[in-house]
Amino acid sequence: MSAAPPDNDVLWARGIVKSHHGTPALRGVSLRVREGEMLAVTGPRGSGKSTLLGCLSAQLPVDEGEVWFHSAPVHTLGRAGRERLRRERFGWVGSEPHLVPELTARENVALPLLLAGAGHRAAHRAATEWLDRLDVADCAKLRPADLPQDRRQRIAVARALAPEPPVVFADDPTAPLHRDAREQVLRILASAARSHHLTLVLATHDPELARYSDRTVHLVDGRITAEPAAVPAVPAGH
Numbered sequence: 088m089s090a091a092p093p094d095n096d097v098l099w100a101r102g103i104v105k106s107h108h109g110t111p112a113l114r115g116v117s118l119r120v121r122e123g124e125m126l127a128v129t130g131p132r133g134s135g136k137s138t139l140l141g142c143l144s145a146q147l148p149v150d151e152g153e154v155w156f157h158s159a160p161v162h163t164l165g166r167a168g169r170e171r172l173r174r175e176r177f178g179w180v181g182s183e184p185h186l187v188p189e190l191t192a193r194e195n196v197a198l199p200l201l202l203a204g205a206g207h208r209a210a211h212r213a214a215t216e217w218l219d220r221l222d223v224a225d226c227a228k229l230r231p232a233d234l235p236q237d238r239r240q241r242i243a244v245a246r247a248l249a250p251e252p253p254v255v256f257a258d259d260p261t262a263p264l265h266r267d268a269r270e271q272v273l274r275i276l277a278s279a280a281r282s283h284h285l286t287l288v289l290a291t292h293d294p295e296l297a298r299y300s301d302r303t304v305h306l307v308d309g310r311i312t313a314e315p316a317a318v319p320a321v322p323a324g325h
């Protein structure tokens with residue numbers, strides 16, 4: 088039996104192998120993510136970034152290897168256990184803003200807080216604060232269909248951050264945004280992660296955006312090719 092990972096790692100993975108319908112996506116990936124760290128996963132299209140985030144965030148079961156969250160095994164959980172872990176401990180921002188179309192922006196952001204048991208007033212107050220941080224407070228009463236893509240994405244970021252989960256996964260979160268908005272949303276993600284001591288795992292094509300992270304791992308063809316020494320991060324709020 089293998090040893091449990093070190094206590095100070097939030098996420099710890101060893102030898103992850105994962106295929107999609109016979110197409111190998113990850114071919115033995117090992118990595119660790121420390122508490123409060125902002126880790127960027129870079130690599131060309133099809134290199135396995137989304138699959139890696141899927142395996143680390145318990146969305147996808149691994150074919151081989153181990154994934155641990157705070158010294159508890161994830162790779163041995165069944166579907167229900169993985170779903171509970173995701174719902175209770177992880178936030179997710181995808182490259183497309185998937186919001187509930189019938190709800191206003193504020194209701195969308197409040198929803199995960201209400202599902203976690205918060206009272207209506209507290210959930211709506213927190214949602215308003217997060218919309219304000221993401222610079223979309225003016226959209227609070229509008230529904231997703233009335234908003235452009237980049238505003239919807241900011242709301243999706245607010246929704247992921249509002250419950251302040253221990254880990255937020257962001258899979259190419261700036262893809263729907265224009266250049267200036269990309270920088271701003273990334274800065275907000277980075278500063279929220281730092282001020283709320285969240286751990287952030289971010290997949291991106293853009294090495295420039297990886298500058299906001301504490302550390303980068305680079306994937307090529309389902310393998311980590313290099314884990315460069317920490318590059319100077321852009322200070323939050325700049």
Ligand SMILES: Nc1ncnc2c1ncn2[C@@H]1O[C@H](COP(=O)(O)OP(=O)(O)OP(=O)(O)O)[C@@H](O)[C@H]1O
Pocket residue numbers: 107108110111112130131132133134135136137138139292
């Ligand atoms: N649902 C799927 N069904 C079949 N093959 C898949 C599926 N998802 C991913 N793949 C394949 O697995 C490999 C890794 O894909 P993945 O999406 O993880 O890479 P990526 O680095 O995130 O790519 P991108 O930057 O384009 O999002 C690719 O060869 C891809 O075609």
